[in-house]
Amino acid sequence: MVSKKIAVLPGDGIGPEVCRQAVKVLEAVAERFHHHFDLSSHPVGACAIDATGNPLPDETLAACRNADAVLLGAIGDPKYDHNPSAKVRPEQGLLRLRKELGLFANIRPVVAYDVLLAHSPLKRERIEGTDMLIFRELTGGIYFGEKGRTADGEVAYDHCTYSRPEIARIAHLAFQAAAGRRQHLTLVDKANVLETSRLWREVVREMATQYPEVTVDYLFVDNAAMQVILNPTQFDVILTENMFGDIISDEASVIAGSMGLLPSASIGAQVALFEPIHGSYPQAKGKGIANPIAAILSAAMLLAHLELHEEAALVREAVDEALNNGILTQELNHSAPYTTEEVGNYIAFWVADSREKQWNKYNVEIGLSTII
Ligand SMILES: NC(=O)C1=CN([C@@H]2O[C@H](COP(=O)(O)OP(=O)(O)OC[C@H]3O[C@@H](n4cnc5c(N)ncnc54)[C@H](O)[C@@H]3O)[C@@H](O)[C@H]2O)C=CC1
Numbered sequence: 001m002v003s004k005k006i007a008v009l010p011g012d013g014i015g016p017e018v019c020r021q022a023v024k025v026l027e028a029v030a031e032r033f034h035h036h037f038d039l040s041s042h043p044v045g046a047c048a049i050d051a052t053g054n055p056l057p058d059e060t061l062a063a064c065r066n067a068d069a070v071l072l073g074a075i076g077d078p079k080y081d082h083n084p085s086a087k088v089r090p091e092q093g094l095l096r097l098r099k100e101l102g103l104f105a106n107i108r109p110v111v112a113y114d115v116l117l118a119h120s121p122l123k124r125e126r127i128e129g130t131d132m133l134i135f136r137e138l139t140g141g142i143y144f145g146e147k148g149r150t151a152d153g154e155v156a157y158d159h160c161t162y163s164r165p166e167i168a169r170i171a172h173l174a175f176q177a178a179a180g181r182r183q184h185l186t187l188v189d190k191a192n193v194l195e196t197s198r199l200w201r202e203v204v205r206e207m208a209t210q211y212p213e214v215t216v217d218y219l220f221v222d223n224a225a226m227q228v229i230l231n232p233t234q235f236d237v238i239l240t241e242n243m244f245g246d247i248i249s250d251e252a253s254v255i256a257g258s259m260g261l262l263p264s265a266s267i268g269a270q271v272a273l274f275e276p277i278h279g280s281y282p283q284a285k286g287k288g289i290a291n292p293i294a295a296i297l298s299a300a301m302l303l304a305h306l307e308l309h310e311e312a313a314l315v316r317e318a319v320d321e322a323l324n325n326g327i328l329t330q331e332l333n334h335s336a337p338y339t340t341e342e343v344g345n346y347i348a349f350w351v352a353d354s355r356e357k358q359w360n361k362y363n364v365e366i367g368l369s370t371i372i
């Protein structure tokens with residue numbers, strides 16, 4: 001039995017709906033394994049602005065610092081997206097949270113599920129077998145550089161800066177991951193144009209001598225954007241800066257079949273945070289159509305981070321079971337879609353119950369039930 005404090009930040013739009021399913025699955029894990037998860041909910045994003053005027057209230061940040069792990073839904077609201085002059089924005093809450101917690105590495109696994117190959121608009125033979133890990137730098141680059149306007153408002157700027165230590169710390173993680181996988185790392189940059197990208201290349205090239213077993217490729221981001229959907233099986237670990245990683249990973253979700261399938265882990269020096277790669281998908285809010293699997297797989301990554309590997313494997317197994325049995329939301333199951341809640345219930349039930357199910361199946365298969 002373990003006892004863990006998990007801060008839950010549902011956020012905006014579909015965030016609360018998908019988070020609820022992930023929490024249900026964590027509760028099923030706690031029940032199954034007799035763990036104690038202290039799950040507390042805190043506002044971030046637009047809902048936090050509405051309640052307090054601050055997209056990251058002090059209380060929320062303190063709860064995250066105090067927790068063993070953080071689970072986040074998504075932030076963002078059209079009332080800010082459609083108001084470019086808004087001074088306080090939901091995204092500032094998430095960016096500040098990442099910075100305050102020192103979450104410099106965002107890890108986004110992308111796989112092509114056999115059972116969903118037909119759901120991707122991409123050709124089956126191109127994507128079959130895809131298994132890549134994207135390491136996206138998360139606390140630097142253009143998202144965090146100085147931004148502003150000239151006095152007359154006619155010129156705007158967003159500065160992109162990277163330091164050698166900022167690049168080195170995530171590059172080490174990516175090399176280590178590659179060493180434990182298929183020993184292949186691709187740095188995605190724009191070194192033909194950007195000075196920051198040239199520094200990324202320099203650092204990675206030097207570091208490569210420390211990881212002789214890892215083959216390193218260098219790819220310009222425009223070419224990478226094409227290669228990721230043209231020939232994704234060539235990639236093992238992709239390492240890239242903040243904005244390129246944001247864009248490339250949304251694109252890569254087409255391989256899996258839906259944005260609603262891709263989880264992520266953000267790690268750094270302190271507490272780690274887990275969130276789906278998608279946003280608050282406001283068009284779907286309250287309709288019960290959002291896919292909760294990205295959030296549930298983020299919870300599985302959270303469990304693995306807490307060294308609860310058997311528990312994480314069970315959640316992934318339950319997700320596979322849902323995929324294999326067509327227990328899917330409408331973007332993946334057009335003919336007989338399940339709701340967000342139904343998919344969550346199926347997975348949580350499977351987690352809570354799977355051992356008995358396997359045991360019963362085992363009994364029947366070897367005839368134990370007739371012997372005993
Ligand atoms: N980490 C975060 O909290 C993020 C927040 N955002 C914010 O979210 C808001 C909406 O941004 P968008 O650009 O529309 O991106 P989005 O990721 O919310 O939605 C883009 C599209 O992806 C699909 N999608 C997303 N989540 C899905 C799910 N769970 N199930 C099925 N399909 C899903 C839908 O087709 C949707 O139209 C904005 O305010 C934006 O700033 C965007 C990205 C990340």
Ligand SMILES: CC(C)CC(=O)C(=O)O
Pocket residue numbers: 091094095246277278279
């Ligand atoms: C909403 C942004 C701050 C970031 C984003 O799109 C992401 O982290 O995927």
Ligand SMILES: [Mg+2]
Pocket residue numbers: 246247250277
């Ligand atoms: Mg994004």
